[in-house]
Amino acid sequence: MDTSLSVDAARLWRALETLGEIGAYTDERTGLRGVNRLALTPADGEGRRHVVEQMRALGLAVTIDRIGNVFGRRAGLDDTLAPVMMGSHIDSVPTAGRFDGCLGVLGALECLATLGDHGVVTRRPIVAAFFTDEEGARFGTDMLGSAVATGRLALEDAYALRDRQGVSVREALGDIGFIGEADERLAAPHAYLECHIEQGPVLAAHGREIGVVTGVQGISWHEVTIQGKAAHAGTTPMELRADAGIVAARINLHLREMIRSGRFGADMRATMGALVPYPGLVNIVPGRVVCTVDLRNPDDALMRAAEAEVLRFYAQVAAEEKVELTWRQTARTEHVAFSSVVMERVAAAAAARGLSHEHIISGAGHDCQEMARLCPAGMVFVPGLYEGISHNPREYSTPEACAAGVSVLLDVLRDLAA
């Protein structure tokens, strides 16, 4: 593994700071500086134009496709070969930090700048990309641009999605001037690489500098409606109650018991994040609760087993507590495994640089999981501070950690593009 070139940590940090000022705001409660570049808003448009400028300054040939994905291409010695692509996204949730997505895009540009600094031209062409609306926070569908580019989502269906104000993706794309002319279906690159903050606490808790990402967990979301009987808290004996809140509590604790049992693997996650009791008053037994269940598992068979166990428990608890329980699936994705070749290269680069590293499954979704359908794909994770908090102005990683991750990205890029 050739690790003779390293990226410029200070230049990368300045790039993150500069992009982080576009759509920036000050959080009233904490005084922290946050970022709001919700997809296809004017702030996103301004961020996009800024990154396109950076691409042009690096001499890249910029193309924009019909869903607004942006590609900056650097020619290779044999320009007929499929390129190695790096990328991520620059759109954000409304209460974001500076790193999520941006590290992958600006890191890709920093790799190309470093190659330029040293006059290195690779055999294969290289493409640095950013995809439209990875977050899904505005139009409700995440990985929108990469899903269209890789054929999971039809362009017309993507165009037709609307935000809460009724504005369609197509209208919003037009408004910021990012409906390009390139075919939205992407030709398969040779490989796809993405550097990203972990958005979780594992690497920091284990003292690791690099995460070798093995794939993205499967996700199963339920919205559960529990219909019991509202009743007076003072007058209704416990045996005459049908308390929807008790049912939600039992489901929440059962989820944790499922994980503790080990039956669904070490990487199983389960969360009850939302819970609304009705009427939600101190002296009324909740007659109805609407709550959510979020299951994650990197093993599709174990995920199906976990889902079956959850459904079995829904039926059991509903019968025991004399409530009606209904549920609907609000999201469901299979596990995506990343390329073992890419994983091996990432681990080798980290080892050659003396960076501590471990294999890690991603609990969050990323554009890389879409690209994995087209070509060998993989990710480099960088630890975040504050237990990896993300989608929050407190999101933070250090200049050193970011540069380490992007230098590993550079190593793998050079290896695959050679």
Place this chain on the structure above:
Amino acid sequence: MDTSLSVDAARLWRALETLGEIGAYTDERTGLRGVNRLALTPADGEGRRHVVEQMRALGLAVTIDRIGNVFGRRAGLDDTLAPVMMGSHIDSVPTAGRFDGCLGVLGALECLATLGDHGVVTRRPIVAAFFTDEEGARFGTDMLGSAVATGRLALEDAYALRDRQGVSVREALGDIGFIGEADERLAAPHAYLECHIEQGPVLAAHGREIGVVTGVQGISWHEVTIQGKAAHAGTTPMELRADAGIVAARINLHLREMIRSGRFGADMRATMGALVPYPGLVNIVPGRVVCTVDLRNPDDALMRAAEAEVLRFYAQVAAEEKVELTWRQTARTEHVAFSSVVMERVAAAAAARGLSHEHIISGAGHDCQEMARLCPAGMVFVPGLYEGISHNPREYSTPEACAAGVSVLLDVLRDLAA
């Protein structure tokens, strides 16, 4: 027990229907006819003027005190004796039925009408009363009028209470013309009686026609704030979480275990009625939960034991789950025991009439618990339909059930006024 007189079921029912049209509305979702006579609103004023008219039509001498409590007095053979008082309230929560409170007030007037029909004059004078703002739904303090009349609450403190729009009790009382001239401190009656719907499912579940009310449960309300750590549901392993929702779930289930243990008596109730997780999103581990605990117990020593056990568990679960838990007391009242003499008379009257009956503790607050400080006091409960639902347009009792309860009220009245 003399049960030779019975009230006129049809007249009582018409009176309930007529008062129920004042402040009536149609519930949009169910199409049911509900009542909104929030205390000291124009609708409450209209209801008050209507009842005062009924009192005058019965020949009662009407006085109004400075907190707006209204008393209609019927002279006795020895008018120097302390009167037997019957009463309740006609104000309502914003989504009420026709029975809560009104049955006690209109039932008292029906008793007096029946005495009049039969030319019966009792030895003691009789007073039919309705008290101001029993519900507490507008100004935040329940049993307001009876608390002032019996000295628990100072008049000036009651006057100074304000609703959410900033209107004070004094201003609102003035607006509807119900600041009377009578001293707000009530002279002790000989006894106080109140007929009320149960507002719970027990009598109906047990097939009883009459409840002999033994008293009102003590109440202890906590607002509990659980501060854990918000975290990404996909990326955060269970052992690195501090899930405030899990803590709330454990408290909720522990409350039920406490009751099932039997250690806190058969009449112990415990409820988690309100629960708000933050941020309350499907894919975020709740970092904070604010929830409520409502404890009821008719035995003050058992209530204190239950409170101690709840606090012990708060500390245990906070330590085990690595969260901070704080709580504050939002309400606390001691158990009120009703007069054994009145209970005995209610039971005797029901037995003499061949009405099935049982002793029952009230889980809800009533004006009678305030009056119990002044004189022997007691209540007659009438079963409600639909599991005793109350504070809801579905609140319902039958003409027969209402008349049975009010006839028992009449029997006890005659006995005590003789």
